[in-house]
Amino acid sequence: MARFRFKFEAVGKLKKQKEQDALRLFGEAQGLLKAEIERREQLEFDLASALSRREALGETAVSPILFRTEEDFITGTKARIIQAQHAIERARRRVERAMMGYLVARRELLKVERLREKATADFKREQSKLEQKRLDDLYVMRARLNGNEEEGAA
Secondary structure (H helix, E strand, O other), X not given: OOOOOXXXXXXXXXXXXXXXXXXXXXXXXXXXXXHHHHHHHHHHHHHHHHHHHHHHHOOOOXXXXXXXXXXXXXXXXXXXHHHHXXXXXXXXXXXXXXXXXXXXXXXXXXXHHHHHHHHHHHHHHHHHHHHHHHHHHXXXXXXXXXXXXXXXXX
């Protein structure tokens, strides 16, 4: 019996590899987004603790230099939070692009898989027809043989 061979097997492998690459890129983009969000959260925590430290400085007499240093740290942390927010937006856009790339690659792979399923169904149908034809030929040959034996016996 003949074995099924899909004529677009190489294309299918290529599409599968592209899908895996797109999925890997999507995962990396999600990881970067998570890291940026965690960085912003850490900066917000640092800001909150700096604000509470600054408030504590007002309770006792301290040098203005210490107060100014704390104020500069707070200002810098606010600026880094804004930069982190921009980085998060860039990372979100990167995740969206990676997701779209993955979805496109997935659709392309599904097209090839549908072609493969259709080709497999056609192959099975053709094999079934060939098998039925062989059986029909076998029955005809057997009937001829049996018919010739009966004529020879009479």
